[in-house]
Amino acid sequence: MxxxxxxxxxxxxxxxxxxxxxxxxxxxxxxxxxxxxxxxxxxxxxxxxxxxxxxxxxxxxxxxxxxxxxxxxxxxxxxxxxxxxxxxxxxxxxxxxxxxxxxxxxxxxxxxxxxxxxxxxxxxxxxxxxxxxxxxxxxxxxxxxxxxxxxxxxxxxxxxxxxxxxxxxxxxxxxxxxxxxxxxxxxxxxxxxxxxxxxxxxxxxxxxxxxxxxxxxxGTEYVTGTESKKETKELHAADTNRPQNHQAFTVCFAMDYQEGVDNTIDKPTDYDKWKNYVPKLSPEWSGNLLDLSYSNPKTLAPKPLGFDPRGVDTPGMLNLFNYRRMIHKDNFDSGFYPGDITLVNWPQNDYMMGNLIDVSEVEFKKTVEDAKNLSRSLFYWLQTEAPRLDGGLGWKGLRLRGDVMGTLDGMAKYPYIRESRRIKAQYTILEEHVGVENRKLIVGEQEGKKAYQFPDSVGVGYYHIDLHPSNQGDNYIDFSSLPFQIPLGALLPQRVNNLFPACKNIGTTHITNGCYRLHPVEWSIGEAVGLLVAYTDKHKLTAKQVRNDKKKLSDFQTFIQNQGIETVWKGI
Structure with missing residues (x-):
């Protein structure tokens, strides 16, 4: 039943x-x-x-x-x-x-x-x-x-x-x-x-x-890609403005493992290209993309990884199979699941060869298809050439689980996007507001232990600033941030009155997008926007009037707090 x-x-x-x-x-x-x-x-x-x-x-x-x-x-x-x-x-x-x-x-x-x-x-x-x-x-x-x-x-x-x-x-x-x-x-x-x-x-x-x-x-004004240090004064910003420089995206897939079964797929198109591909990044990547090693995001030094689809941990290394494992059969009655199921969203299938923003639909589809081929090539490499601790190569029992992803080809329905167009906002969140090192430089060691407190906060969130390699050659940019707030000003376009962003398209920079792009923060942004619309509609106000009037702003913040929104961090 x-x-x-x-x-x-x-x-x-x-x-x-x-x-x-x-x-x-x-x-x-x-x-x-x-x-x-x-x-x-x-x-x-x-x-x-x-x-x-x-x-x-x-x-x-x-x-x-x-x-x-x-x-x-x-x-x-x-x-x-x-x-x-x-x-x-x-x-x-x-x-x-x-x-x-x-x-x-x-x-x-x-x-x-x-x-x-x-x-x-x-x-x-x-x-x-x-x-x-x-x-x-x-x-x-x-x-x-x-x-x-x-x-x-x-x-x-x-x-x-x-x-x-x-x-x-x-x-x-x-x-x-x-x-x-x-x-x-x-x-x-x-x-x-x-x-x-x-x-x-x-x-x-x-x-x-x-x-x-x-x-x-x-026709809403927006920015894309990388701002320069001259524009934002951010510690980790690039020296030059590059609007077409975006983080890698990923076409994810699910897989499980059947011991003793040969599930080897046909050799993918362009497999040899991806097998021998070395990302051209600065600082340089650790070696081949299809390898159980990658650039440590924080230090950029080569970092070895483990992989064993039987779930066995590799001594001293992260077992990639367990990292995004979505079903662990031991949580269920014996036999209900024949094996564990994992989601592959790894450094090895980050696609950094092209861009999806402000390109034609034809180029968008072509780039996504190339990214799918990278993911298929990674899967085939895992089946046939991934090194094993016992000295062997590959795990033939790996099986694509398109049924889990709701697709016939085994790939996700849509690429995992890390970076979007971003509105030119009433207020832009900068690294100095949320980045640990940059914040201390601005306000000192003691004050820098806390993120900037936005008077127009409409939510909270946290994630370290995590930028994946880019399509124009940047390696990881990954460093510590502080538990932060979501300012109402970052949700309001500078000019347009009745269009609001509710995803990764808010008023961040290329740098601060790295901590405002994750699941709970996106939810928080969407809920804040929905409540803003409800409040302004009820009171016959514009969003800008709410933000610019202290009494109305305070009333709105009380309204959203009463609906379960946290506007300040507890105990921080």
Whole structure:
């Protein structure tokens, strides 16, 4: 019975044959309804959210629980963004179980655990574990399968889908927008297959896309790539401004291991190229990309890694198989899972040969396909040539798990994007606000133990500043940061009034993006944006009026605190 419940919810969540025309609720319109979604349809709503990742879902939840209506689009057929369609278990800070994120984000995490406890045959010990980690992965306290997040997010959104406040269009992305002076008036969304388009009129628009897609479409001013030291005065900024210099992205994949079985795939196209590829970075990379060694992010010295798909730890080394393991079979009844399942998002499949920002759709697709070929080549190398402690080469029993990723080719539905277009914001977060070393230089040793306290804080977060190698030759930039706040000013474009960022497209720099881009921070940004829209709509204010008036700002901060938002760090 429990397994059937899981399959029912998974089907509801979109695990299966969803198409671009599939939606999960009808009758969103209070004034009118449409019977079909063919080209030329007109829809009106309060808020149009483009992008169904964690930021988009958090925005939708905040909007709907405060009584407004919303349309949310998602380019793929899974909501959840980096945790689902990209497959990446949550990267989080060490305080996440008790504080440092909104109540709603911790509720989402608890629902993940409850979903496993309700629907899966866990061992008695695992079921009684308060902080269950289904995969026992070392990267996160809650490593789990992507489609469980999809199911849980739908569970959270379902009341609003049922009552018509929320409508979700899967397989749709923004196409064009109409603006008047400093406001976005409407937007046309089009299915990725090109067969359907919908004209959406709304009072507010939210860009929750992975690459900041709405910014060029709406004419909202933005920046990309690397700022120079002259521009930002940041300690770790580059000497020159390079707008096309972005962090590597990754096409992730899931795999398991079958002892004694030969699952070797056909040799991928360009395998020899990737087998012999040495990243051209400064400072230099440790050697070949396909190797159990990489540049230590903090020191850039060569760092050896271990790999054993049987889960056996390599003495003195991180076993990559256990790092992002999303299912640990020992947490479940014997035989339920034939083996552990892991997610491959490693240095070896970081794609640093091209850029996805401000390029043509043809180039975007070509670059993603090349990145997929790198990931397939890594998998084949692991099967055939990865060195083993017993002196052998390769693990033929490794098996791609496309079923876990919801794809036929075994790769994730969408690349894991680390860097987006970023709005030119009312306030830009700099390294001096959050970076340990830079902060101490600005305010001194004692004061520098705490991040800058933003008077307009609308959330908190933490992650070290972590920039992966770039497409223009930068090696890792990785250094310590401080538990930080999210300033309202970083969520407000300088000019446009009713468009808000809800992903990695806020007012950060290339440097500070490195700590504001992770799962709980994206959720916090999305929820803050949703609450801002609800508050300004109720009080007939603009977002800039809220930020620029101390009394209104204080009232807004009380409003969001009452809805579970932390605006200051506890005990820090």
């Amino acid at each position: 429990k397994r059937r419940n899981f399959l029912h919810v998974a089907a509801l969540a979109g695990f299966g044959s969803l198409t671009a025309s599939t939606t999960f609720a009808g009758g969103l319109e209070r004034k009118k309804t449409t019977a079909s979604y063919n080209g030329g349809n007109e829809l009106e709503t309060d808020v149009c959210i483009i992008g169904g990742g964690l930021g988009g879902c958090a925005t939708a939840l905040a909007i709907c629980r405060n009584g407004l209506r919303a349309i949310m689009t998602e380019e793929t057929d899974w909501i959840g963004g980096q945790v689902s369609q990209q497959g990446v278990p949550p990267d989080e800070h060490q305080w996440i179980e008790t504080h440092g994120a909104p109540v709603s984000y911790r509720a989402y995490r608890n629902r993940i655990r409850d979903f496993y406890k309700r629907n899966y045959p866990l061992t008695k010990e695992a079921k009684n574990r308060d902080n269950l980690n289904p995969g026992s992965g070392s990267v996160s306290r809650i490593c789990h399968e992507p489609y469980v997040s999809v199911a849980v997010l739908y569970e959270m959104l379902l009341p609003y889908l049922s009552n018509g406040q929320l409508q979700i269009f899967l397989g749709f992305k923004a196409n064009t927008a109409e603006t008047h002076q400093d406001d976005v008036k409407n937007m046309t969304i089009r299915s990725v297959d090109g067969d359907n388009s919908i004209h959406v009129t709304a009072k507010y628009f939210v860009d929750a896309t992975e690459c900041g897609d709405l910014l060029p479409i709406t």
